[in-house]
Amino acid sequence: MRVLAVASNTFREAVRDKVLYVLLFFAGVTILGSKALGWISIGQDIKIVKDISLAAITVFGVLISIFVGTSLIYKEIDKRTLYTILCRPLHRYEFVLGKYLGLSFLLALVTGVMTGVACVYVIVLGGTLDGTFFEAILLIYVELLLITAFAVLLSAVTSPILGALIVFSLFVLCNATNILIDLPQQVKGTGFKQVLETIYYLVPNLSNFDIRAEAANGRAVPAAYILWTILYGAGYTVMLLVLASLAFQDKDV
Amino acid sequence: MIKRWLIIAPVAIALAWVCSFTAQPRIDRIRAPQTLDEALLYLPNEKLLTHFTAGMSSIVADLLWLKCVQYTALHFISDRKFTWLNHMCQTITRLDPYFVSVYRYGGMFLASLDANDDASLRLLHAGMKRNPRAWELPYEAAMVYLLNRRSEPGAQETAAAYLGMAVATGNAPRFVVEVAQGLLNKHNLVDIEKGMWEAMLKSDNELMRDLAERKLLELSARETCRKLNEAVQVFAQRYGRMPQEINELVSGEILVSLPQDPLGGQYFLDADGVVQNTSLLDTEIERHAVALRRAIDEFKAGNGRWPQHLDELVQRGLVAEMPAYPYKDRTWKYDPLTGALE
Amino acid sequence: MSSVKVIVTEALTKVYRSHLGKVAARAVDRLDLEIGENEVFGFLGQNGAGKTTTIKMLCSLLRPTSGRACVCGKDVRTREARRLIGYLPENPYFYEYLTPRETLDFYGQLAGLNRAGRAKEWAKLSELLDLASIASQRVREFSKGMRQRLGFAVALVGDPSVLILDEPMSGLDPLGRRRIREVIMQVHAAGKTVFFSSHLLGDVEQICDRVGILVRGKLTVTGRLDELLTRRIRQIEIIAAGIDGAHAMPPEFRNAFVRRSEDGEHFLVGDMESANRLVQAVYAQGGRLFSFVPVRESLEDYFMHQQEAADASLGSREQHVS
Numbered sequence: 001m002r003v004l005a006v007a008s009n010t011f012r013e014a015v016r017d018k019v020l021y022v023l024l025f026f027a028g029v030t031i032l033g034s035k036a037l038g039w040i041s042i043g044q045d046i047k048i049v050k051d052i053s054l055a056a057i058t059v060f061g062v063l064i065s066i067f068v069g070t071s072l073i074y075k076e077i078d079k080r081t082l083y084t085i086l087c088r089p090l091h092r093y094e095f096v097l098g099k100y101l102g103l104s105f106l107l108a109l110v111t112g113v114m115t116g117v118a119c120v121y122v123i124v125l126g127g128t129l130d131g132t133f134f135e136a137i138l139l140i141y142v143e144l145l146l147i148t149a150f151a152v153l154l155s156a157v158t159s160p161i162l163g164a165l166i167v168f169s170l171f172v173l174c175n176a177t178n179i180l181i182d183l184p185q186q187v188k189g190t191g192f193k194q195v196l197e198t199i200y201y202l203v204p205n206l207s208n209f210d211i212r213a214e215a216a217n218g219r220a221v222p223a224a225y226i227l228w229t230i231l232y233g234a235g236y237t238v239m240l241l242v243l244a245s246l247a248f249q250d251k252d253v
Numbered sequence: 254m255i256k257r258w259l260i261i262a263p264v265a266i267a268l269a270w271v272c273s274f275t276a277q278p279r280i281d282r283i284r285a286p287q288t289l290d291e292a293l294l295y296l297p298n299e300k301l302l303t304h305f306t307a308g309m310s311s312i313v314a315d316l317l318w319l320k321c322v323q324y325t326a327l328h329f330i331s332d333r334k335f336t337w338l339n340h341m342c343q344t345i346t347r348l349d350p351y352f353v354s355v356y357r358y359g360g361m362f363l364a365s366l367d368a369n370d371d372a373s374l375r376l377l378h379a380g381m382k383r384n385p386r387a388w389e390l391p392y393e394a395a396m397v398y399l400l401n402r403r404s405e406p407g408a409q410e411t412a413a414a415y416l417g418m419a420v421a422t423g424n425a426p427r428f429v430v431e432v433a434q435g436l437l438n439k440h441n442l443v444d445i446e447k448g449m450w451e452a453m454l455k456s457d458n459e460l461m462r463d464l465a466e467r468k469l470l471e472l473s474a475r476e477t478c479r480k481l482n483e484a485v486q487v488f489a490q491r492y493g494r495m496p497q498e499i500n501e502l503v504s505g506e507i508l509v510s511l512p513q514d515p516l517g518g519q520y521f522l523d524a525d526g527v528v529q530n531t532s533l534l535d536t537e538i539e540r541h542a543v544a545l546r547r548a549i550d551e552f553k554a555g556n557g558r559w560p561q562h563l564d565e566l567v568q569r570g571l572v573a574e575m576p577a578y579p580y581k582d583r584t585w586k587y588d589p590l591t592g593a594l595e
Numbered sequence: 596m597s598s599v600k601v602i603v604t605e606a607l608t609k610v611y612r613s614h615l616g617k618v619a620a621r622a623v624d625r626l627d628l629e630i631g632e633n634e635v636f637g638f639l640g641q642n643g644a645g646k647t648t649t650i651k652m653l654c655s656l657l658r659p660t661s662g663r664a665c666v667c668g669k670d671v672r673t674r675e676a677r678r679l680i681g682y683l684p685e686n687p688y689f690y691e692y693l694t695p696r697e698t699l700d701f702y703g704q705l706a707g708l709n710r711a712g713r714a715k716e717w718a719k720l721s722e723l724l725d726l727a728s729i730a731s732q733r734v735r736e737f738s739k740g741m742r743q744r745l746g747f748a749v750a751l752v753g754d755p756s757v758l759i760l761d762e763p764m765s766g767l768d769p770l771g772r773r774r775i776r777e778v779i780m781q782v783h784a785a786g787k788t789v790f791f792s793s794h795l796l797g798d799v800e801q802i803c804d805r806v807g808i809l810v811r812g813k814l815t816v817t818g819r820l821d822e823l824l825t826r827r828i829r830q831i832e833i834i835a836a837g838i839d840g841a842h843a844m845p846p847e848f849r850n851a852f853v854r855r856s857e858d859g860e861h862f863l864v865g866d867m868e869s870a871n872r873l874v875q876a877v878y879a880q881g882g883r884l885f886s887f888v889p890v891r892e893s894l895e896d897y898f899m900h901q902q903e904a905a906d907a908s909l910g911s912r913e914q915h916v917s
Contacts (some may be wrong), residue, residue, distance in 0.1 A: 002705050006705075013692070080684065080688045081689060083682070083684045084684065084702070085656070086656055087656065087677055089678040091673045120629075250622070253656050
């Protein structure tokens with residue numbers, strides 16, 4: 001119950017953040033403007049709309065998750081709203097979890113709104129929506145939850161700007177981890193290859209969550225894939241939240 | 254307090270890695286066919302591009318395709334040299350392997366504008382491997398053979414085989430089915446045609462499944478006709494003359510009995526002594542009739558009156574040539590006053 | 596006052612280290628403190644003496660470098676201890692977009708109260724701190740005084756038995772300060788223990804039972820106000836009227852003369868003995884007493900004295916070192 005109190009407060013405060021609405025506005029513009037690109041290509045204007053919608057949901061979702069997430073705990077410390085809360089009989093990890101949940105609700109809402117706009121737009125343009133489209137959005141949301149957990153961890157230990165930079169850099173790098181598997185095929189020597197492969201398994205592979213190409217082209221994705229990927233994301237998310245709670249446990253405020 | 258760190262943190266991290274080690278290989282296995290096979294064919298820098306577009310590869314593919322289209326249009330107008338077309342198409346399809354339009358139109362441009370049918374076919378093959386349900390790609394491959402390579406021996410047969418593959422995807426539109434059938438029939442590529450229809454039996458589309466069933470029956474009827482023709486030859490050898498009518502094959506002890514027509518028609522001998530099947534002929538009549546009907550209506554729309562006789566359709570170029578009436582002893586009946594056709 | 600110790604610290608220390616690990620500052624140095632039940636304890640010190648650091652350690656916002664602190668026998672780092680504490684920070688901040696009612700509702704949820712409990716709490720606290728008039732305004736629009744009242748209410752949510760207040764009256768106008776003082780007295784009457792820090796010595800004198808003085812992280816003295824101050828009657832001011840000027844007085848008192856005013860001659864003597872002799876001398880002269888006022892050492896004087904002593908000892912220590 002305490003966790004939910006913190007979560008609901010976090011949600012209400014984040015919803016007031018003007019940055020949120022600016023980002024949503026630009027997401028909307030991007031999605032609606034995608035038709036323009038469709039006019040100057042051959043044979044795939046609906047595909048472009050779907051592509052851009054999914055990309056907009058991803059990019060703006062990541063931006064919100066990074067910018068709001070990294071400042072989440074830091075803002076509380078800076079503005080000292082934290083003092084009267086942490087002296088209450090709640091565990092410190094309950095506070096971290098509450099913040100995280102609040103932000104997760106916000107992201108769900110934001111994702112839902114952008115999805116709604118995209119769906120309506122696709123239907124209006126005469127395209128069809130299949131299951132893969134929504135599965136892609138589901139996986140994007142799971143990815144956002146993972147990134148947010150990492151942002152919350154960083155917000156407990158460092159300043160928002162540094163935190164944002166770190167999360168963003170790791171976001172780009174972790175999308176490229178497949179390189180650890182592909183490149184070694186051109187490199188001789190199995191020892192080095194083994195090391196790279198091990199690193200591949202240890203570092204989160206964000207490209208698992210990327211079924212946007214399949215969704216835009218209307219290809220079906222097996223349910224097993226979705227489930228395994230969700231398990232994968234859940235594992236790392238839980239780890240990051242545990243680390244965030246530990247980091248915050250003894251922090252001086 | 255410090256003790257807690259040492260216990261909980263490693264447990265949490267270990268848990269995450271357990272999930273990773275169980276899930277990741279399975280994920281990779283499901284995804285594997287797409288990413289790992291052609292690693293050695295492409296230059297390393299192209300592969301790097303895929304990795305570092307951070308999940309935006311599909312969008313980047315879209316934008317590159319736009320550039321590619323513009324590039325093609327530009328050079329079509331100016332110097333007709335499309336040096337980078339192939340490279341661009343390869344990069345785009347690497348970024349988005351399911352981008353059917355790029356394989357299709359890229360292949361088309363490469364073959365028709367750049368006269369590079371090898372590159373075109375390579376591109377189309379790559380596309381067919383990754384998108385087995387896309388009918389457009391074998392269709393375009395067939396077109397390459399029919400247009401670019403028409404003077405090559407066996408080109409038509411290869412094209413027919415490709416068209417068969419196109420139909421076998423189960424998604425091909427009607428006209429492709431007809432062209433495929435026509436070509437396969439013409440070159441007597443019965444096995445390919447049979448395979449094509451059998452694949453169609455698994456289609457999601459009920460119409461397609463019914464069509465495939467019927468076509469398989471027609472195939473077997475054709476096969477029976479061929480066997481009956483062989484029987485006629487045996488008869489001719491034994492008795493030194495052609496049989497007058499088909500029942501003579503039974504009475505002449507060449508056959509035990511006349512085979513049944515699963516389509517409900519009849520086998521008979523035509524004036525030239527060739528075995529025919531009424532159902533097959535009726536189907537052909539229908540097919541030609543539809544085409545003629547369309548041409549006649551087009552004529553009426555264009556000229557405001559019904560054509561005087563069917564040759565006018567040929568004269569006006571609405572029909573390439575008048576199809577022969579399938580029953581050799583009859584011809585098309587046409588009434589110029591009402592535009593009715595039989 | 597009972598002998599139950601509500602707040603106990605043992606060698607509580609907070610040391611801030613620089614990045615290289617060197618000691619940068621000893622904010623709180625081996626603090627030993629005992630606060631009894633239902634006491635009002637004033638925690639005094641200059642700015643930067645370590646008051647806020649001590650308080651934050653008591654509320655488990657900071658981790659002590661060494662030593663420990665307990666509230667009602669429970670270590671402050673546990674949840675049970677936090678249940679017993681109500682904390683009002685200096686310059687409290689709350690979520691700007693909430694109303695007081697929503698704020699108290701939130702803190703009620705954190706304290707584990709159900710809906711009925713929270714409603715009761717609101718009724719009780721809004722009356723105690725006069726929040727009804729501002730109940731529907733958003734915190735964003737509040738003045739300092741209103742925030743302080745809200746902060747006090749927040750500290751009281753969940754009916755804690757110990758109140759820890761950090762400079763509760765700083766920045767308030769006289770009316771605000773009086774309001775807070777009254778609330779503290781009311782709460783004290785209800786049986787709660789109040790521990791607060793301040794540098795407004797006048798207010799402290801009015802309401803505290805005991806005080807403690809913190810100088811550079813060290814607790815130099817604690818004790819009851821009346822005990823600490825009675826020992827020092829600094830001076831006695833005597834105004835004598837009707838005498839013929841200071842030169843008319845016996846020579847021993849000539850140095851005691853301060854000035855002449857329309858009330859009479861002002862004398863300052865250092866102890867009761869001399870004061871009595873002076874009065875007799877005035878009467879002997881035929882004068883009369885206009886006023887006789889023992890000037891007790893004020894808390895401010897005492898405080899300054901402590902500070903100077905600490906500075907002196909630090910100076911000598913530094914000299915010793917160098």
